[in-house]
Amino acid sequence: MMENEANAKPATSTSRFSRLLNAIFPRMPDFYGLLDDQSALAVRATAELVAFMETGDEVRAREVRRLEHEGDKLKARNIDLLHRSFSTPFDREDIHRAITAIDDGLNYAKTTVREMEILEVEPDARMLEMARFLHQGATALQSGFGKLKSGPSEAERDADAVRKAERRAEKAYRRAIAELFDPQQYARDLAERCKEPGEDLGLLLEPMDRVACGAVVQGLSFVLEALKRREVYRHLSNASDHMAHAGDILHDIVVKSG
Template sequence: MRLRGRKKGGRFLELLMEQAKYAVAGMEALSQYMKAPSDDAAEQVSRIEKAADETRRILIDELNRTFVTPFDREDIFALSLTIDDILDYAYSTVDEMVILKVRPNPYLQRMSSLLTEAAREIQTGVTELMDHPAVASDHAVRAKALENRMESVYREAIGNLFGAPADLEHVVDMLKLREIYRHLSNAADRGDQAANVISDIVVKRI
């Protein structure tokens, strides 16, 4: 059993890195949609989200069948979940923008750009987790800093939304945009949680 665990240890890292890679690709696709919305751009986000879901299913199956893991199985599960949630919110954002006929605006473009940067930091953090934990921790800190910047843009966007002249048409648009903003804010929160898990893993390995 121990031999099986050691053999599979690297597999968990591979799957987590694959998830993180999909997260970056998904955020890049989201940013592209915010720059030039189209059916093809929306479909690209959906394809990446589905591929990432499959990777997570494989990871969970491996986790259920493996006794020895490279670090706490709870941390593997949590890191996988938070990375997956980032993509889920990206998909929900685009899906609802299409359904509600919401057009991108500068706030959405800024938020998606920050999410892309944060996803890249998380990807690097996951990649360096075992061989260079101090480097991984540094990238986790950077990801958390980007979440703070994202939250500032979110608050600015909400303030601008509620500060505009109110008529019936504006109220409808306001409610639509508020939901879209919340999806992106939630994606940033999940990125922050992923960074926390990376930091926790590093601390436990010291």
């Protein structure tokens, strides 16, 4: 009995000492895991974006928006933990930059579907192509952050893959813009979709005779459609830019770790 009591005292003392140490030097959060959580969410959101571009399904668009809101919560959590952390496994500023860049990419994925809803723009082949490159970049980014803890040198290939995906998205963006302002391409698209150019615009031109009114409506419809789609293409391009920026930060972390 006495022996057991004697053994218990050092344990209590050790426990108090541990609590004191934890109060002075709080346990460091798992920033590797936190960034992996955030990039994994970006993978899910961009996968939903690709599915929306493939189908035009509003359910997919809502899921992109929901995941972006979830991403805002992750960002707030991660930044709060960073601010309260006594120490970090790698550069504190790089962690903050990575948290912000991943969230920025998610924001542009959400605003892409919001712009399409507001402007009543349907998905097209170029939007799908750019969304797929964005998803490729997000997937490579998660792979890279997932390797930081155990094998940071291997994450460099993933950082390069993120940047390559962005360059491909940028090329797709340029092709999309070139096609967008091609009247013949616009006419082919109308024919494929069996649609008439902006019937509502005719109401603005009622004083004109029918032939002149039709010609002006076709011209205005072409310009308006081009401007609306250009906004969507730019959102997708910006999303890829932010994903590539996160890839650059991953590269910086790898270099500093070496």
